[in-house]
Amino acid sequence: MSVDVRAVTESDFSDWLRALQTGFLRPPHVPDGLLADRLANSDLTRTLAAYDRDRIVATFRSFRQEVSTVGGGSLTADAVTQVTVSPTHRRQGLLSRMMSVDLAAAKERGDAIATLIAAEYPIYGRYGFGPVSWATAWSVDVSRAGLDPRRTGRPEDGGLIELTDGDEIRKIGPALHRRLAGVRAGVTDRTTRGWELGTGLGYQIDPWKEPFYAVYRSASGEAEGFVAYSADDKWDDAKQPGNTASVRDLIAVTPAAERALWQYVCSIDWITTVRSGYRAPDDLLPLLLPDPRAAKTLTHVDMLWVRVLDVVRLLESRTYPVEGSLVLDLRDAAGLAGGRYRLDVSPAGAACVRTTESADLALDIAELGTLAFGDESAVRLTRLGRVEELTPGAGARADLLFRTSLRPFSPDIF
Missing domain, CATH: 3.40.630.30 (Gcn5-related N-acetyltransferase (GNAT))
Structure with missing residues (x-):
């Protein structure tokens, strides 16, 4: 049957x-x-x-x-x-x-798009999905990081670190998460239920163990970030601590907050190892340490995958740093979003329309999402054979238009 x-x-x-x-x-x-x-x-x-x-x-x-x-x-x-x-x-x-x-x-x-987190890399490309963000996780050997042993964990910028609880995180967290989405592409919204599950409310598949919560407030008293972390309890035979702090969630909307929260976690007494959890590949963590080699890369992996369904809305939804134009010939085996489009952009805005003009670049629809979120180079994709450069120099021109100074980050798995 x-x-x-x-x-x-x-x-x-x-x-x-x-x-x-x-x-x-x-x-x-x-x-x-x-x-x-x-x-x-x-x-x-x-x-x-x-x-x-x-x-x-x-x-x-x-x-x-x-x-x-x-x-x-x-x-x-x-x-x-x-x-x-x-x-x-x-x-x-x-x-x-x-x-x-x-x-x-x-x-x-x-x-405008479809999204997913791929359990296996080879599966979803054939449906027009492509990875638009990546995540990196580090393990920091605190003893080798070169941090001042007299460090207190208090910010040096006049700000303040406060220990708090899940109730406070549910109050301040959503606004911080929305602010993060304002500075990073690839951030998926976190629902009220998501905040509740992340702070111990609602049905939990695994037994809930409340983490420690710490909030960073600037000198003016404004909350600019928080961290949730857990710790184990390990001591060696010589009664020396060997505990690991595992970061479960860290949202920082300013560089000062990001620096202060990492410095705080790395200053906790008895903690000898800090596991960062999934972070943006350009997170400040390794380079803010006096010895960045103390942060060992545990994993570097694709995170958010995107399938473009509406080319015009995707390309017009973002900003562009310079003025320029491209004609893109998009192949879509499923017939959902293919065709030829002209993109005209400037820092003031973007316009994308269908066209019959000769194309500058030809590519599958999966590669368009990767480029549009700013984390990939058209020149690199051309060298890989995944983008065809029909006009000399079009790949480099696309990089000027699409690449971003901050890499996309998708902190939530769904």
């Missing part, structure tokens, strides 16, 4: 969750609390399943999301998540069918 792809019903949702758990290699049992929480926070019209007779053998869900663009703009996105295919039904095209249904609906709704 053929496998049917359709939206799930409330009566099927428990089976859908069981298939999801199975696909992610988690215990397939679905606790009542998990079922109630997920059902209350899922749009069933955007929750797809593949049915082999009465059994759900693949899962797929999407939800509305806002994503920051270069210069502080934002776009409405179709955020794709919870994608699985059961081991018994791999390589049968089920993901392709579910993705096709979802992207067509997103295009019909008017979403």
Whole structure:
């Protein structure tokens, strides 16, 4: 019998969750609390399943999301998540069918882009997705960092570090997160429920362990950043501490806040190692240490992936540092956003229209998102063979228009 792809019903949702758990290699049992929480926070019209007779053998869900663009703009996105295919039904095209249904609906709704966090790198390029942000995690050996052993953790700029709790973070965090989106592209919005789950409220899949929270306030008293971190409890046989502080969340909207929060975490008594968690690759952390070699790179990995659905809205949503123009010939095998477009930009704004003019660059739609968020070089992609330069020097011209001084950062996994 053929496998049917359709939206799930409330009566099927428990089976859908069981298939999801199975696909992610988690215990397939679905606790009542998990079922109630997920059902209350899922749009069933955007929750797809593949049915082999009465059994759900693949899962797929999407939800509305806002994503920051270069210069502080934002776009409405179709955020794709919870994608699985059961081991018994791999390589049968089920993901392709579910993705096709979802992207067509997103295009019909008017979403400018689709987004996801890829569990495996090779899967999503064939659907027009490309990585637009990367994340780096470091482990800092505090004893080798060269920090003054008399350091106190107090900011030297007249600011203040205050220990606080989850209640305070829920009050000040959302505004700081929105300010971060104003200076970094690739930041996805964090809902009220997201803040609650991140501070211990609501249904928790894993047992909740409250972290330590610290807020940085400038000399004027304004909150400009916070950090949430946990610590273990390890001592050696000579009664010397060997504890690790693991940063769970750090949002800083000014360089002063970023410096002060890292200096604070690296100054805590008994902490000999600091694990940074996922950070922007151009985070200040390694270079603010007197000896940056004390920060060992643990991972450097792709984070947010974007699939362009509306070329005009994407390219007009961001700012550009200089005046210039490009004609882009975009290939899109799915037929959702391809064609030839002329982009005219200046620091005052941008205009993007369809055109029949000769193209300067030819590229797949997946590469456009990568360029538009400012983290990739058209010259590099040309050398890789992923962009075709049809007008000499067009790649370098594209870099002048698209590249950004701050790399995109996506602090949240969804």
